[in-house]
Amino acid sequence: MAFGKGSHLHLIDGSAFIFRAYHALPPLTRKSDGLPVGAVQGFCNLLWNEISGGTTNKSKPTHIAVIFDASSITFRNEIYDLYKANRPELPEDLRPQFPLTREATRAFNVSCIEMEGFEADDIIATYARLATEAGGSATIVSSDKDLMQLVGPGVDMWDPMKSKTLAEAEVFEKFGVGPDRVVDVQSLAGDSVDNVPGAPGIGLKTAALLINEYGDLDTLLARAEEIKQPKRRQTLIEHAEQIRISRRLVTLSRDVPVEDTLDSLECRTPESEALLDFLAKMEFRTLTRRISEKLGVEAPAIAEPASAAPKAEKAAAPAEIEHPPFDADKYECVRDMNALSVWIARIMDKGFVAVDTETTSLDEMRAELVGISLSVTPGEACYIPLNHVQGADDLFGSANRLDGQIDPEQALAALKPMLEDASILKIGQNIKYDAKIFARRGINVAPFDDTMLMSYAMFSGLHNHGMDELSETYLNHKPIPIKPLLGSGKTARTFDKVGIEDATKYAAEDADITLRLWQSLRPRLHRERVTNVYETLERPLVPVLAQMEMHGIRVDRQTLSRMSSAFAQKMAGLEAEIHDLAGETFNVGSPKQLGEVLFDKLGLQGGKKGKTGAYSTGADILEDLATEHELPGRVLDWRQLSKLKSTYTDALQDHINPETGRVHTSYQQTGANTGRLASTDPNLQNIPIRTEEGRRIREAFVASEGHKLVSLDYSQIELRILAHIADIPALKQAFRDGHDIHAMTASEMFGVPLDQMTPEVRRQAKAINFGVIYGISGFGLARNLRIPRAEAQAFIDTYFERFPGIRDYMDKTIEFAKAHAYVETLFGRRIHTPEINAKGPGAGFARRGAINAPIQGTAADIIRRAMTRIPQAIEGLPAKMLLQVHDELVFEVEESAVDDTIARVKAVMEGAHEPAVEIDVPLIVDAGVGDNWAQAH
DNA sequence: ACCTTCACG
DNA sequence: GACGTACGTGAAGGTG
Structure with a gap:
């Protein structure tokens, strides 16, 4: 039948159908293999209701089509490249269902229309126009507000979920204007879902008010000067161009070059065999039965899963069954x-x-x-x-x-x-x-x-x-x-x-x-x-890390090789001295032999330790002994050189890839429980920096010709997060004012005015600040500061008196962990603490871990978010992200693009927590540039 | 395979 | 009252 007077076309918004079905229904998987099919089933139900008349009171169609979005890139992206840019990624169990819904549409013998470069909405707009021009009418099956501009004589909408017709009255209710002015209102109000900018500060209400007052958008923009409210007036004048762009974005195109004629969309009875085959393949039992009854044919058999175990048992061990x-x-x-x-x-x-x-x-x-x-x-x-x-x-x-x-x-x-x-x-x-x-x-x-x-x-x-x-x-x-x-x-x-x-x-x-x-x-x-x-x-970080690892960082072999030789020479000298002082030759690198020399032969004080019964010869012990004897100091020097040589200057050379001439670390995304990354083969997250001699190893990490290394790092990020999470007004204010946080802490604790602060007092306060992040104990602080335990405990007591919020945070966190056996970061990452309710010493570790994990983990989440956004942010710049060191990112950048890169990366890093989480304290990123990593940091 | 030591944030 | 204690990692070398 030719489409004409009396014909009625139903245009089904396929993508909207799928999303609504997906979100409205619990996740359902195909029994035989676990393929997610919940959205497909919902889609089939809706579609069957459509063509069988269902329980609706709307007019029956003579013609019908399902319209899909073919691609995410359309002509709108040329108008505005951020169009729909903040759409969340498709849920992973929905994606494979898209091709299946096309298959379903064809199985129902309904025309399935999609066109590259056009949104479904534009195709729907075009067919709605064609239908009314041919003398017929159209119903758009969707509740999407973006389609409401199409409502008018001969065109209405049908919301299948609410079984409700949407005509002019409903559009007016939603937008405050008639369908013909919907576009104007949308242009002003914008749309956060589609990332249509609109006019900042103007929402649906104000937009409708303005349009009703001035008649239409062009008049409003032309007469913007007359608006009384100064802020509104300024916004409209300043953003006139952005509003016009928004209008182009929200206006649906009604003349898409569609290929299927209206006539070809005539309703057809499904081929029962093809349809039931599809439904059986999907293992939709109820739907198969319903439809086969209606069509008057026998339902095909669907195999039941091998085991029909009772439900309770099934829930206990689903995988095995x-x-x-x-x-x-x-x-x-x-x-x-x-x-x-x-x-x-x-x-x-x-x-x-x-x-x-x-x-x-x-x-x-x-x-x-x-x-x-x-x-x-x-x-x-x-x-x-x-x-x-x-x-x-x-x-x-x-x-x-x-x-x-x-x-x-x-x-x-x-x-x-x-x-x-x-x-x-x-x-x-x-x-x-x-x-x-x-x-x-x-x-x-x-x-x-x-x-x-x-x-x-x-x-x-x-x-x-x-x-x-x-x-x-x-x-x-x-x-x-x-x-x-x-x-x-x-x-x-x-x-x-x-x-x-x-x-x-x-x-x-x-x-x-x-x-x-x-x-x-x-x-x-x-x-x-x-x-x-x-x-x-997690998932979006994978390609980012892969890219970083594949780029690698250039390391200069000569520099390392020279250092190795210098270290070897010095070590040989020290070794001779040490043997001389000991009165015998022994392996300086053997803690066991060294312990025997120190404590048995030389008779120094400082007993056994450790469950193995061996003498402990760690750096802190040797430092104490250094006041008594010359030998321990020499050993400390020797150890430092030995470490630098074996772990860095020698080993790094072996990691230079012969093909690329660069060092390619491997980041372990699941390495640290808190959300931090770990770096291996080689570990580039522990390259020396704290001592001058070690720091020079960073000179071997260089930029290639014409490039610079750029390092950007978060300043005090964990303390800022602590100030926010524990909600400590004094700390938050200090960060907002850009004050020296450790000096401020010292001043608050000890009552020393900032201008009389001594480095020693500040150092102690710094140790306490870090101690808090780690789940402070008197013992630990005493050891770190080398002060009596009682004194350290007094510091902690003062600290808690001065910042009672910290104590609250610790108590609440441990309480939470005990109740849930996990703790959470601000972004919802969970770190399980199974030992938290144990007896024994394990509980102590678990408690401190529980206090630290939300802080360290939140910082890790923030830099992860930054990293996933950076490739887009620096697209087009000759800049590569090479390394991550927990709160630092290292880039290799062509010299001419250094300033641009810093500006863009800094902006991403400082805003990385947004829009998911608000933090009451600014995040600050410092940048450095140089020919090598030592200069850049 | 485990322990100790020490490099980083 | 004793116990053992800062949080998170990886690599190297010695030892059994």
């Missing part, structure tokens, strides 16, 4: 392109895949890819060997690539579109590793989930987050150990020497485990209330 047993013999070895194509097709159909890579090294910058494993269904996984070579027994030790493996280039070319496909979720365990392996081969893995990070977000402080541990804890399965395959010590070999059959069992199981972990952990994120932590603090 719903998952098939592990069976390494069932894993497939993919040896040709045909088999690989089948796997890729399965993945494209599913919308997600667990991925794992096998390589020749744990160092991603040197590792060669050996094989890839994939899994989309528990118990089913494959391994794709790519670079296995003959075993090590080969006569010349030469690597002969084994037959029966796909050409690596060909395999990667086939996998690349899938790995980069925005609708396919890639699941990994520590996926930063695999992402770097792929990135080195030009493949940008996205989007992704990481089971290690999920575990960290939920269980930090409870256990570690390695795959073996997670598998045993949450899947009750001990993975195949890697040790027997790789050997150890002299006989150790790399994974490419492992036989392909053994490799398949091991590697495919890793993908299988990762998939099952994802299915087990992902739904728990919501229940544990840490989805936000995972999605804003």
Whole structure:
């Protein structure tokens, strides 16, 4: 039937449908494999109600279509590049459901329309116009306020959730103006959801008032001078351009070059077989029954899960019941392109895949890819060997690539579109590793989930987050150990020497485990209330860290080498002196031998210690002994040089990558319980700075030609957070006034006026300030300050008297920890404190940890937020972020761009807590520039 | 594999 | 009343 007079078109806002279904319904997964399908089910319900007439009182359609958003980039981004820029990321269990809703629409035999470069709203606007022009009418099935501008003669809206028609009266109620002026009001009021700027300070109410007074937006802007209220007048004059841009953003385009004609959208009866097949595939039992009854055909059978265990038992151990047993013999070895194509097709159909890579090294910058494993269904996984070579027994030790493996280039070319496909979720365990392996081969893995990070977000402080541990804890399965395959010590070999059959069992199981972990952990994120932590603090950091690690930092070998020699010489001199003073030669580096020399031979005072019964010879002991004898002082000097040489000047040289000439650390995102990062291989977070000799090692960290190193660090961030969390007015005011916080503390405590402050008094106050952050004790402070314990306790008492809020904070935090067995940062990160209610000495550690974790953890969260925002903020500048050292970020920047980079990064860092959290104290970032790290810091 | 020591925030 | 104590890390070298 041709569309014309009497025809009625229903335009369904598909994306809105999906989101409403997703948020309105509890998370639901397909029984057989855990695929999230809740939103799909809600979508199908709504769609079925639409086409079957349902329980609605609206007019029945003669024509119908579902409109989707094809992409997030549209012509509006050209008008305003921040359009929709602050949209939160899609929930990870919603993303794979998008392609399924398209499939569902087609299964219902309803036209499914989307167009690259246009939002669904514009397509809807266009069809609404076409419908009325053809003499018919249209109903927009949505409750989105952005569509309300379309309401008018022949066009109304229908809110399917509230079963309510939205016509002119409802629009007037919402906006205070009729549909024809909705755009004007929106342009003024802006929209925080879509990031439409509007006019600052003007909301819906004021906007409607102004439009009603002046008639329309153009008149208002032209006559802005006449507005009586000075602030309003100024805002409109100053932001006229921004308001006009906003209008272009909110105005829907009614002439999108749509391809489907109105006629082609005529309502069609669903093909019952195709529809029921789809519903059965989704395992929607109720819906399948309802629809098959209505269509008068028999419902297809849907297999029930293998075990129909009672509910209580199921809740106790869901993983064991719903998952098939592990069976390494069932894993497939993919040896040709045909088999690989089948796997890729399965993945494209599913919308997600667990991925794992096998390589020749744990160092991603040197590792060669050996094989890839994939899994989309528990118990089913494959391994794709790519670079296995003959075993090590080969006569010349030469690597002969084994037959029966796909050409690596060909395999990667086939996998690349899938790995980069925005609708396919890639699941990994520590996926930063695999992402770097792929990135080195030009493949940008996205989007992704990481089971290690999920575990960290939920269980930090409870256990570690390695795959073996997670598998045993949450899947009750001990993975195949890697040790027997790789050997150890002299006989150790790399994974490419492992036989392909053994490799398949091991590697495919890793993908299988990762998939099952994802299915087990992902739904728990919501229940544990840490989805936000995972999605804003953990997942987005992965590509940022990967980039930093791959860039690495330039280290000058010559500088280090010269230092090593100088240290060696000095050490030799000191060693001779020490032997002379001792009257015998011994290994100065052996605490045991040194203890015997000091305490047995020389008879110095200072007894045994430690559970091993050995003499303690730590720096603090030796410093005390130094007043009695010359030898301990020499040993201290020797130790310092020994440390610098072995840990830094020697070791760092070995870490210079021969290909890049740079040092590539590896950041462990789950290394520290508090949310801090840890740096390994090498650790670049503990490069010396406190002594002059050590500090010079930083001269070896240099910028490349034409560049500078730029260092930006938060000033006193933990004390600022303490002042905020514990709510200490005096401390907060001192930070706001930019005062010296330690001097201020000293002045408050000891009554010394600031202008008479001595360095010694200030030093003591500083120690107390830090002590507070660490969960102060009289003993600890006494040892740190080397004062009698009673004196230290008196300091603490005074401190608590002067700042009673601190004591309150400590008490409340410990109380909270005892009640919940965890503590939280300002951003909701949880750090579990399982020992908090224990007896014994463990409880003491747990108490101090509980006091410290929210402070240290909040600081860690803040710099993480900054780091995830920085790549965007410095986009286009010749600047790279290289290192993070807890409260410091180091960049390498072309000289001409140094000032710009500092300005942008500083702004991001100082505002990193916003908009999630308000802090009553300003965050201050200091910057330094130089040719090397010593100058820059 | 564990302990001690010491480098950093 | 005794116990053992600052918080969070990683690397190197000695020892058993």
